[in-house]
Amino acid sequence: MMACSSCPKKFRNNNTLFLRLSLLHYSYIYKLIRNLTSTLFKFKTMIYHLNLKNSLSTLAIACVLGSACQNKKVADNENAADNKNAAVEQKLTSDPLVTDIYTADPSAHVFNNRIYIYPSHDIESNVAMNDDGGHFAMTDYHILSMDEVGGKVTDHGVALDIKDIPWAGRQLWAPDAAFKNGTYYLYFPVKDKSDVFRIGVATSSSPTGPFKPEPQPIAGSFSIDPTVFTDTDGQSYMYFGGIWGGQLQRWQNGKYDANGSKTDSQKENEPALTAKVARLSADIKSFAEPVKDVVILDEAGKPLLTKDHDRRFFEAAWMHKYNGKYYFSYSTGDTHFISYAIGDNPYGPFTYQGVILKPVVGWTNHHSIIEFKGKWYLFYHDSKLSGGQTHLRSVKVTELSYRPDGTIETIDPEKL
Numbered sequence: 001m002m003a004c005s006s007c008p009k010k011f012r013n014n015n016t017l018f019l020r021l022s023l024l025h026y027s028y029i030y031k032l033i034r035n036l037t038s039t040l041f042k043f044k045t046m047i048y049h050l051n052l053k054n055s056l057s058t059l060a061i062a063c064v065l066g067s068a069c070q071n072k073k074v075a076d077n078e079n080a081a082d083n084k085n086a087a088v089e090q091k092l093t094s095d096p097l098v099t100d101i102y103t104a105d106p107s108a109h110v111f112n113n114r115i116y117i118y119p120s121h122d123i124e125s126n127v128a129m130n131d132d133g134g135h136f137a138m139t140d141y142h143i144l145s146m147d148e149v150g151g152k153v154t155d156h157g158v159a160l161d162i163k164d165i166p167w168a169g170r171q172l173w174a175p176d177a178a179f180k181n182g183t184y185y186l187y188f189p190v191k192d193k194s195d196v197f198r199i200g201v202a203t204s205s206s207p208t209g210p211f212k213p214e215p216q217p218i219a220g221s222f223s224i225d226p227t228v229f230t231d232t233d234g235q236s237y238m239y240f241g242g243i244w245g246g247q248l249q250r251w252q253n254g255k256y257d258a259n260g261s262k263t264d265s266q267k268e269n270e271p272a273l274t275a276k277v278a279r280l281s282a283d284i285k286s287f288a289e290p291v292k293d294v295v296i297l298d299e300a301g302k303p304l305l306t307k308d309h310d311r312r313f314f315e316a317a318w319m320h321k322y323n324g325k326y327y328f329s330y331s332t333g334d335t336h337f338i339s340y341a342i343g344d345n346p347y348g349p350f351t352y353q354g355v356i357l358k359p360v361v362g363w364t365n366h367h368s369i370i371e372f373k374g375k376w377y378l379f380y381h382d383s384k385l386s387g388g389q390t391h392l393r394s395v396k397v398t399e400l401s402y403r404p405d406g407t408i409e410t411i412d413p414e415k416l
Contacts, residue, residue, distance in 0.1 A: 159209030
């Protein structure tokens with residue numbers, strides 16, 4: 001008699017094999033036996049004359065069960081291989097880049113054919129969550145790097161500490177970086193000693209620092225989330241701003257109003273407050289011109305309104321260029337989308353196109369977009385690693401795809 005090699009030993013060489021197999025195999029065995037009914041029937045006469053009815057029936061069933069167990073084993077092996085492949089893919093798209101520290105607000109850049117990520121460094125602040133963002137009480141920056149997406153990630157340690165910034169008070173928020181003429185620049189927002197957000201700049205001969213800050217913030221700067229875009233002609237531009245805790249709404253008259261709105265302009269049917277842009281000087285340490293508004297238009301060519309929370313700018317500006325077009329992307333804040341608009345020059349106006357990234361776990365949504373080795377990638381963060389604590393986030397990366405018309409395919413983080 002053929003024994004089932006992958007069944008328990010006590011079931012082998014036993015004429016009551018069929019009845020004693022586990023319920024797990026029953027439905028599968030039944031289907032196989034039903035398909036063999038006609039074949040078994042043809043042996044009926046021979047079985048009768050040889051007086052081997054019981055033995056041969058047992059043999060036939062055992063053969064079927066042996067095949068069933070073997071097929072199940074093959075299927076299990078195939079499923080294991082599929083799961084392994086899926087795990088590899090998941091590592092590229094949904095695992096944190098690092099897990100020993102919390103990181104957020106990733107600004108990714110390619111320097112010397114290597115990816116460098118300049119994130120915020122989240123810490124436990126023991127401050128209750130509030131609309132001002134007091135629970136985001138970061139004090140330094142770590143820089144991450146990797147040779148390829150999905151490869152080993154190196155944490156280069158502290159590149160800049162708040163104690164080394166002479167004018168800083170508290171809260172080192174989302175930074176960005178740039179490179180020019182052999183020098184690396186780190187741009188950062190931090191509250192000054194009067195608790196007003198300003199934007200500073202620090203320099204280094206290495207993309208990983210340490211960075212030495214300038215003694216004063218950039219003149220004319222305010223609010224948060226600086227990002228620097230260098231165009232193909234060599235001109236660099238800074239985009240910045242954020243409402244609510246980012247204080248942009250308190251600068252409506254050109255001066256900081258400590259008693260101003262805590263949210264937005266509070267003018268629901270008027271154009272929404274939006275990001276700012278300024279061309280940088282030759283040494284990219286200062287503004288070369290007055291700050292301008294980044295105007296985002298709807299499909300009818302009209303500015304997005306304050307009440308349009310699903311589309312209007314909130315924070316987290318980023319600029320990249322694709323096929324000669326300028327893509328201004330940003331977070332909608334309290335509706336938690338990463339959205340984008342397209343324009344024909346670095347100043348805009350930019351026409352709203354849609355959503356790049358749907359809401360992630362955690363309140364904030366912040367990103368950057370780069371091209372690397374012929375592919376485009378979206379760096380972002382979520383709070384899954386910390387169990388949903390919105391001030392303890394982790395940077396991740398996934399591939400970004402364009403449609404033939406230049407629009408971007410929407411990414412659902414829950415499907416990565």
